Amino acid sequence: MGQKERIVDLWEETQVNITAFAIVAGGAGILAGLLYCLFRPKRLLLLQRLRPGAWTGREVFLAFLLLLLVPILVRDLVLESSGFFSVVCPRPSLILKEIWASPLMVLVFVAALFWLLYIASGTRPAHFGLTPARWAPNGILGYLAFLLATPLILGVYVAILWFIRQLDLPYSEHAFQQVRNEILRPIDWVLFYFRATIVAAVMEELLFRGVLLGWLRRASLVGHVVIGALILLLGLEAFAISMIDLDEKPAEPNIGPFVFAIILVGVYAGAFYRVWGPVLKNGVRAFLHPLTPSPAQRRGEPLMKRRLVFRERVRLWQTHNAWLAILGSAALFGMFHRGDWPSQIPLVLLGLVLGWLAYRTQSLVGAIVLHCLFNAVACTVLLLDTLYSP
Numbered sequence: 001m002g003q004k005e006r007i008v009d010l011w012e013e014t015q016v017n018i019t020a021f022a023i024v025a026g027g028a029g030i031l032a033g034l035l036y037c038l039f040r041p042k043r044l045l046l047l048q049r050l051r052p053g054a055w056t057g058r059e060v061f062l063a064f065l066l067l068l069l070v071p072i073l074v075r076d077l078v079l080e081s082s083g084f085f086s087v088v089c090p091r092p093s094l095i096l097k098e099i100w101a102s103p104l105m106v107l108v109f110v111a112a113l114f115w116l117l118y119i120a121s122g123t124r125p126a127h128f129g130l131t132p133a134r135w136a137p138n139g140i141l142g143y144l145a146f147l148l149a150t151p152l153i154l155g156v157y158v159a160i161l162w163f164i165r166q167l168d169l170p171y172s173e174h175a176f177q178q179v180r181n182e183i184l185r186p187i188d189w190v191l192f193y194f195r196a197t198i199v200a201a202v203m204e205e206l207l208f209r210g211v212l213l214g215w216l217r218r219a220s221l222v223g224h225v226v227i228g229a230l231i232l233l234l235g236l237e238a239f240a241i242s243m244i245d246l247d248e249k250p251a252e253p254n255i256g257p258f259v260f261a262i263i264l265v266g267v268y269a270g271a272f273y274r275v276w277g278p279v280l281k282n283g284v285r286a287f288l289h290p291l292t293p294s295p296a297q298r299r300g301e302p303l304m305k306r307r308l309v310f311r312e313r314v315r316l317w318q319t320h321n322a323w324l325a326i327l328g329s330a331a332l333f334g335m336f337h338r339g340d341w342p343s344q345i346p347l348v349l350l351g352l353v354l355g356w357l358a359y360r361t362q363s364l365v366g367a368i369v370l371h372c373l374f375n376a377v378a379c380t381v382l383l384l385d386t387l388y389s390p
């Protein structure tokens with residue numbers, strides 16, 4: 001494909017993305033306006049606070065294991081063995097099985113996750129942000145974040161894709177594009193939208209912004225090292241998969257995801273050193289007044305002043321540590337979508353916005369709304385492309 005054809009093709013894709021964004025933003029804007037008129041919240045953002053958490057890295061590991069095992073168990077052991085797919089699907093491919101299994105999948109995952117966290121640590125859904133408190137203001141915040149962040153994220157994706165195509169570097173077809181030939185009936189489209197928006201948003205936000213983010217801001221050095229290692233492993237896995245010959249296409253080695261994973265880990269390690277370095281080196285003395293390093297000088301200060309300085313420096317460190325947790329969860333979230341290069345790059349940006357929203361509101365409602373609407377744009381792009389393509 002020549003340079004002119006690449007530019008024309010990318011411009012057409014951009015136009016479809018803009019149209020899909022306008023459709024989703026317009027429809028969701030009506031609902032957000034109704035919520036505002038009905039509840040009329042005085043303030044969308046309250047003062048910052050942190051929810052307590054008691055779950056450990058063991059529960060985080062088991063939660064990720066649930067995310068991997070529940071789809072397989074529901075699809076293969078429950079629905080496949082019962083003959084469900086042969087009844088509802090005329091030609092049950094793996095993609096259609098995933099779509100039709102999604103309603104039961106999300107119910108089983110949510111129930112298993114709640115049970116696991118409660119049995120292991122006494123954690124209730126409200127402890128990691130799944131609460132109906134202030135659901136209307138948080139939902140409106142999710143919509144506003146969608147309006148502001150989505151054009152920027154899509155713009156970054158288009159710019160990166162243009163750069164990759166200009167250099168003839170390998171890239172992957174988006175996962176949604178792989179299902180367009182499988183979805184033929186209206187009911188399939190309805191379930192596809194449900195799978196990509198509601199199911200994906202609820203399961204991923206519960207895991208990444210609920211369980212992982214809530215634990216990562218309390219994690220030790222070992223926990224952060226494990227997250228960095230997982231990011232590298234996911235990048236290496238994507239590179240290894242690109243070197244395998246598949247039935248549909250030959251091997252096309254793509255080192256891009258692994259290089260991006262290395263960059264992410266480098267940024268994450270630098271941020272960790274900036275936040276935790278003084279604490280690991282000096283202990284509690286890192287929070288004392290910098291102008292009074294010696295005990296003799298500290299005794300000359302008023303006690304109230306020393307307490308105020310100590311509390312303020314601890315509060316500031318907790319804020320920086322929370323941003324470190326947001327960065328780690330966003331990086332792992334982006335690399336978790338390892339088959340869609342270069343989608344990982346804008347997805348890390350999306351993860352940062354989702355993490356800030358969940359941290360700032362201490363609720364998952366806004367993050368779920370934003371995630372749902374963002375995925376709805378991708379679904380609408382696929383629908384428009386299917387309807388109007390020759």
